[in-house]
Amino acid sequence: MIRCCRRAWPPSATKAAIRSTTGRCPQAALALKQGVGRLIRSQDDRGVVALLDPRARGKSYGRRILAALPPMPVTDDAERVRAFFAPRDVE
Numbered sequence: 001m002i003r004c005c006r007r008a009w010p011p012s013a014t015k016a017a018i019r020s021t022t023g024r025c026p027q028a029a030l031a032l033k034q035g036v037g038r039l040i041r042s043q044d045d046r047g048v049v050a051l052l053d054p055r056a057r058g059k060s061y062g063r064r065i066l067a068a069l070p071p072m073p074v075t076d077d078a079e080r081v082r083a084f085f086a087p088r089d090v091e
Contacts, residue, residue: 028065029064029065029068032049032051032065032068033069035049036069049072
């Protein structure tokens, strides 16, 4: 699964979702949230978060961790990621 980030989000919006994961894997939830926060700091930032662990979708705790992330497109298609990084016109 690959998440393509295009904008910043309010950190407080995901606090409840992160808290719901703290019983099982608080370090993983916190590290992933911090990583996304470092990748996307402003409205103009872009980046890709590649989460290659199948437990993220297959286990309930993985789905809770994903729910704690800001809303963003999700894909399993490498071509969509390539297109995301393709040169684009900048005004």
